[in-house]
Amino acid sequence: IHSQENHLFRRTSAYIKSLLSLEDSDFVSLFSGDKPGDVVLSLDSDRPVTVLDTFFHAQITWICQKNELVLKIRSRDKKRVLLPYIQHIHKVADDIEQRKNKELRIYLNRSLGNGDDIDGQWRSFPFVHPSSFDTVVLDDQVKSKVKGDLELFLKSKQYYNKIGRVWRRSYLLYGGSGTGKSTFAATMAKLLSYDLYDIDLSKELDGSALKVLLMQTTRRSLILVENLDWYLMGKSTAVSLSAVLNFMDGVVS
Template identity: 50%
Template sequence: MFAISLVVLFFVISGICLFLLILRLFLYRTALIHVVNKWVHWIEDGMHVHQIFKVPEFNHDNFQENQFYGQVFTYLNSLASIENSDFTNLFSGKKSNDIILYLDHNQTIHDTFLGARVSWKNEVNDQKLGEDQSCCRRTLLLKIKKKDKRRILRPYLQHIHNAVSEDLQQRKREVKLYMNTQYDHRINGRWNSIPFTHPSTFDTMAMDSDLKYRIKSDLESFLKSKQYYHRLGRIWKRSYLLYGPSGTGKSSFVAAMAKLLNYDVYEIDLSRVADDSDLKMLLLQTSNKSVIVIEDLDRFMNDNKSVRGVSFSGVSTFMDGILSSCRGDEKIMIFTMNSKDKIDSSLLRPGRIDVHIYFPMCNFNSFKSLANSYLGIRDHKLFPQVEEIFQTGATMSPAEVGEIMIVNRSSPSRALKSVITALQTNAATGWRLSESASSRPSAEESGGESGGVFWKDKGSVPVAKEVRKLYGLLRLKSGKISGPSVAKEVRKLYGLLRLKSGKISGPSGHDSEMIER
């Protein structure tokens, strides 16, 4: 009897084990296990009291990004549990074969820490702003059992901080470009960012090497001068004005400076700024160690329609950087212009603009530098001919020269011939010369009442040299022009000479020149 009961018991236990095994296999095969897990967690959650902690994207004053939000977001995206979520975003990473998982709006994911289970929700509330505009208010919600709070909350937050600090440092090295969005009083954050991948560096810029060296040293010595500025009672900021004709590399140089510093770039589009206080707000929302850029400031200052609500005093206060000093860290400001001619000199006074850097049209030296980087040649039998044409005063922007070289990069000889033809055409029409003359730094700019440090790349040339150039140009032209048009051309060149002689100042024995006042 006892033996029979043992056999029955054996079969019952075996049956139960078999049943559980088949059930487990079934649950896992059909993924029903996840449904069961959900129910278990749901029942368990229902038996506990929870506490919710909010991590909003912006600080309570709504001015600045809440840095902890960024840290938590990075941490959550790195969790293995994001892979087990019901849904999530997949994006390509930096490398071509990288795929990254990214929290979706209103997605919830779970994490465990010291045996306690917590959940995070990426809460995004869409706000309708107008007909076709909306904005989002983002908050990360941490849900934690009340019984676990005392034990794990602080160490858990510290754990997040430690886990991402290395990752953040890595990301800090990736420079970002921020652009301001259209003003709307209901939007907190006004900056949208993308990775800053502009390929320009100091090395790729065709510029006088001495000038590059001095700009680099200026930046480096500024960065080391926190105590010095503090002792002087000055805001720790440095403003640069890059000015010169179109296509001479001003925007590319902004990128090169940001890369050298490894700073994020905040480019302010003044046409999207509502008024002076909006401009202040944008400045306040920039992060530490950043380059703040306003491109084509002359265009905005001369075109009242474009600046709309931003006043002259709004721009000058912005340039003084008083507000940025609230953040305490260094600020680099860069403004670009085609010409300073119509700009109120008070806007360019020392303190507002510390360094003026002139970007000239192409000369023979910059041409050689472009030929080296675009065509890979340091010398060529056509170089003397190119130099001769440059000496006549013919010129082009580096952008134009670069474009010709790119198109003809398979044949350096063809590229150089095309550059020669283009320079001859420009010289013959005289258009480029007069354009470049008018955009060179004027005597007023290099010695006038506005201030700062002036750095120019062959910006000033002696009158005698200019006369020689014009004579050469005249000879070149007279080969092509006859009769009354010669007299007309002579008159034109005489006018041009007078224009230049009013603008030419100082000797130009050096490639670049620095005038401190």
């Protein structure tokens, strides 16, 4: 793919720059981002840069130079993967363009009193968090595994649709107060450029309120459910567990 008046080149470059594996390349250029403190990895270099990618379990290699992108894929995977992969690149490029000037926000659920209307029970604020995925304190192997899992998930929407599953990924974080669970969730949201919805289950929510809260979230967002242990232990376990499971895996999830 050559750069001269090539729409696909620009979109593919944006896609490659979004890959988490770009950080593992032997050589990339660093530039200041649009926001204070942001550092952007770039392919604008005279040296060839090799970036690895995977799609539908196929290994894909990009050789990137300033005005040229070379895609390498095994011949046995070409027919199965190439066209869906190009379609995937276009979808990711569209998302990148939409998020380019978007301000990330964090949403907090309100407490409900007797007779309160459960509609509009989110308060939002600009999402500014000092931590990043690289600075969060976590075992390097675990961090690499989570990052790889997120990257694989982002590419799997077509597969989820094919098998009739909701495109969603869940993680269970366990630990005492102050051990960094919420911070880790915040860094994942920043890594994905997703809005963060922070649901505090200690605010006396029933199953219906949980469903409405979920229906008011936006697509491509990260939903953090806090105080799950309090919710399960503080009420009738059967009812609480059923409500939580329906919230996480029900029809409206």
